[in-house]
Amino acid sequence: MMHKKTTERLWIAFFVSPALVIVSTIILLPLFMSLYNSLFSWTQLIRHEFVGLDNFKRIFATEPYKTRFFNAMGNNLTWLLFTMLVQNTLGLMVGYFLSRRIRGSEFYKRVIFIPVLFSIVAVGFLWGLYLKPNVLLNGFLKLLGAGQLTRAWLGDESLATFSIIAVNIWRWVGFPSLVFLAAIDNVPSEYMEAAWLDGARDSTVFFRIIVPLIVPSILIITVLTIVGSLNVFEQIYTMASLDGSPNYSTDTIGTLFYRTGFGSVDSGNPEIGVGSAIGVIIYFLTLVASLISIMSLGRKEVEL
Amino acid sequence: MNIKRLCILSIAMMMVLGTAFAQKTELNFWTWRPEDTEKYEVLLDSFEKQNPSISVTLTAFKNTEYNTILSAALAGGSGPDVFQSRAYGGLETFAQSGYMEPLDAWVPELKAFNKAPLGGATSIKDGKVYGVPFASQTLFVFYNKAIYKELGLKIPETWDQFTANLAACKKAGYQALANGGKEGWTLEVMMGALAPNFYGANDFFEAVVKGKTNFLDPRFKGAVDKLKELTLYMPDLYMGVSYTDMQSAFINEMAAHFVGGSFEAGYFSSQNPKLDFGIFPGPAAKAGDPHYVSVYADGNFSMNAATKKKDAAAKLLRFFASKETGNFFIKELKQVSAVPGADTSSSPYITEVLSLQKYNTPYMFLVGFRYNQPTGSALFQSAIQGVMAGTLSSADLCKQVQDGIATYYEPFKK
Numbered sequence: 001m002m003h004k005k006t007t008e009r010l011w012i013a014f015f016v017s018p019a020l021v022i023v024s025t026i027i028l029l030p031l032f033m034s035l036y037n038s039l040f041s042w043t044q045l046i047r048h049e050f051v052g053l054d055n056f057k058r059i060f061a062t063e064p065y066k067t068r069f070f071n072a073m074g075n076n077l078t079w080l081l082f083t084m085l086v087q088n089t090l091g092l093m094v095g096y097f098l099s100r101r102i103r104g105s106e107f108y109k110r111v112i113f114i115p116v117l118f119s120i121v122a123v124g125f126l127w128g129l130y131l132k133p134n135v136l137l138n139g140f141l142k143l144l145g146a147g148q149l150t151r152a153w154l155g156d157e158s159l160a161t162f163s164i165i166a167v168n169i170w171r172w173v174g175f176p177s178l179v180f181l182a183a184i185d186n187v188p189s190e191y192m193e194a195a196w197l198d199g200a201r202d203s204t205v206f207f208r209i210i211v212p213l214i215v216p217s218i219l220i221i222t223v224l225t226i227v228g229s230l231n232v233f234e235q236i237y238t239m240a241s242l243d244g245s246p247n248y249s250t251d252t253i254g255t256l257f258y259r260t261g262f263g264s265v266d267s268g269n270p271e272i273g274v275g276s277a278i279g280v281i282i283y284f285l286t287l288v289a290s291l292i293s294i295m296s297l298g299r300k301e302v303e304l
Numbered sequence: 305m306n307i308k309r310l311c312i313l314s315i316a317m318m319m320v321l322g323t324a325f326a327q328k329t330e331l332n333f334w335t336w337r338p339e340d341t342e343k344y345e346v347l348l349d350s351f352e353k354q355n356p357s358i359s360v361t362l363t364a365f366k367n368t369e370y371n372t373i374l375s376a377a378l379a380g381g382s383g384p385d386v387f388q389s390r391a392y393g394g395l396e397t398f399a400q401s402g403y404m405e406p407l408d409a410w411v412p413e414l415k416a417f418n419k420a421p422l423g424g425a426t427s428i429k430d431g432k433v434y435g436v437p438f439a440s441q442t443l444f445v446f447y448n449k450a451i452y453k454e455l456g457l458k459i460p461e462t463w464d465q466f467t468a469n470l471a472a473c474k475k476a477g478y479q480a481l482a483n484g485g486k487e488g489w490t491l492e493v494m495m496g497a498l499a500p501n502f503y504g505a506n507d508f509f510e511a512v513v514k515g516k517t518n519f520l521d522p523r524f525k526g527a528v529d530k531l532k533e534l535t536l537y538m539p540d541l542y543m544g545v546s547y548t549d550m551q552s553a554f555i556n557e558m559a560a561h562f563v564g565g566s567f568e569a570g571y572f573s574s575q576n577p578k579l580d581f582g583i584f585p586g587p588a589a590k591a592g593d594p595h596y597v598s599v600y601a602d603g604n605f606s607m608n609a610a611t612k613k614k615d616a617a618a619k620l621l622r623f624f625a626s627k628e629t630g631n632f633f634i635k636e637l638k639q640v641s642a643v644p645g646a647d648t649s650s651s652p653y654i655t656e657v658l659s660l661q662k663y664n665t666p667y668m669f670l671v672g673f674r675y676n677q678p679t680g681s682a683l684f685q686s687a688i689q690g691v692m693a694g695t696l697s698s699a700d701l702c703k704q705v706q707d708g709i710a711t712y713y714e715p716f717k718k
Binding site for chain 1: 368371372375376393394396397400401402484485486487488539540541542543544545546549674675676677678679681682683685686687689690693695696707708711
């Protein structure tokens with residue numbers, strides 16, 4: 001009996017270890033290294049003495065780090081809010097309509113999903129071109145006779161972040177759509193048929209039957225959205241720039257981290273201590289936000 | 305028997321070939337000028353002919369990403385043997401971190417170099433020279449000669465004449481200025497080209513570096529206000545106009561002026577050989593005043609302190625310090641070479657740039673305030689975007705720049 005248990009444990013260890021090795025070297029080790037680095041003072045690329053939480057204090061309490069950090073954080077929240085509201089609502093709607101098997105739904109499913117497969121950098125670069133003052137979008141607006149609506153989409157402080165979010169929604173909306181479609185398809189049809197027979201309207205079926213039964217999918221998409229919004233980087237990098245141009249209006253903690261930690265031609269010499277500290281903050285924010293959403297939504301899950 | 309012989313023969317041949325290949329030292333060289341790679345290949349070919357035992361592999365990275373990639377590579381213990389390095393604060397990062405080999409002993413040619421370009425290659429901490437300077441850059445206004453001829457315009461002496469020219473170009477349906485504001489650094493270049501005549505060039509620079517005045521000085525605010533006046537003549541939706549849009553508008557003769565740096569000329573000519581452009585310094589406040597231009601050491605060629613091929617790398621650096629490279633920079637890249645005694649006669653353009661340097665002043669934030677975060681450049685570039693877009697006042701810009709620099713700059717803390 002004991003013998004069997006030991007063999008079983010060995011087998012489990014055997015199957016788990018490759019993944020464990022990869023996760024520890026690629027994810028955990030760098031995480032702890034940046035935590036370690038964030039506790040030291042640095043000149044340029046050389047580590048000096050241990051300074052405790054000084055780098056964190058600088059981010060939260062010292063100018064100009066404070067303004068930059070909270071400005072970037074605010075933009076991340078904008079990302080989270082608009083991605084949650086617009087992208088995921090849109091995704092749920094698309095998923096629902098596709099599940100109704102409307103004419104050509106197979107075709108729409110593919111078309112909506114295609115941008116998800118594109119490289120994020122290519123999408124950013126191309127949309128960066130399309131949104132230039134005299135290119136696709138403004139050209140289209142002029143063609144429609146709506147010349148007064150043309151804007152410097154990526155150069156206007158009040159619009160730049162929203163333009164980039166919109167592009168990202170265009171790219172990614174296919175993903176939640178497909179996840180929700182799969183979830184809705186899994187809802188046993190007898191539940192819905194029973195509801196219809198009882199004379200329930202479509203909206204009642206949707207809110208009272210479908211939504212509660214696809215909570216696990218909503219949960220997954222919510223966590224992914226939170227993680228994605230906190231880690232947004234490539235979109236800004238390709239469409240605005242590392243400095244969160246114009247005038248820090250597109251800056252996120254990702255670009256702030258990169259700029260501070262690695263430095264750049266104009267932003268100056270790298271500050272690895274502060275940069276690592278920002279990295280650690282990003283990690284904890286992601287962890288806490290994911291835990292909260294998993295716990296709070298997990299309770300709403302309905303057992304079939 | 306035959307097979308045995310064949311085997312021995314082929315092994316012998318492989319060994320001979322092997323040693324032949326092994327003798328060739330391979331150097332990796334990095335640059336931030338993807339635009340110039342074809343031309344650099346020609347220069348490096350010439351070096352390889354003179355040094356048959358060395359072969360050089362050229363890798364180019366986008367200007368704005370270069371520092372990041374380079375610092376990551378050097379910090380990771382890899383990185384090129386020889387690389388283009390930034391001047392001033394950009395040099396300091398790598399020099400102080402011990403990633404750059406001091407060149408005083410390796411490259412004796414450096415002793416003959418002028419002080420101004422060497423300033424950008426010398427560490428402010430230990431006074432050692434860490435790079436072979438390659439060029440100085442000057443900031444001024446490019447204009448399209450054909451458009452000037454068509455509209456009967458003259459090179460402006462004063463600011464009023466300048467804005468009158470801009471208005472005339474705009475009226476004739478041209479983009480008066482190619483410049484946009486999507487990238488903050490192009491706006492900083494605009495400041496370097498046009499502001500010194502309004503903030504008081506060297507007087508102000510020296511005073512502000514010593515902390516005798518600061519960026520709240522009305523002279524500096526006044527100069528920023530002058531830049532803001534130009535938004536009238538910038539392209540439609542100029543805040544969305546990026547550097548490449550600016551270049552293409554001037555190259556395709558849609559724009560009459562391009563406020564930029566001497567480094568643009570080579571690219572302009574290669575993209576449109578028919579483009580007939582001239583240059584003039586930033587206009588003065590009133591007639592008869594000198595026309596100051598901002599000048600800075602552009603960058604250097606440096607050696608990776610960790611390279612195992614120091615002798616070969618030194619050979620390449622000495623080649624970069626030679627007149628052949630100097631002449632190459634002038635003739636092929638149209639840049640003002642830092643190599644002493646290089647021949648400028650091949651380029652009327654370089655001769656003209658040098659004549660503009662008669663009244664020169666250091667490029668404010670790069671030369672004086674790019675040693676710590678947040679750099680003067682980073683502060684100015686973001687704030688000027690706000691000013692040009694109309695979301696920030698020039699007084700707020702001055703305050704942001706001043707407060708940002710004062711967080712670390714000792715002379716401002718008094």
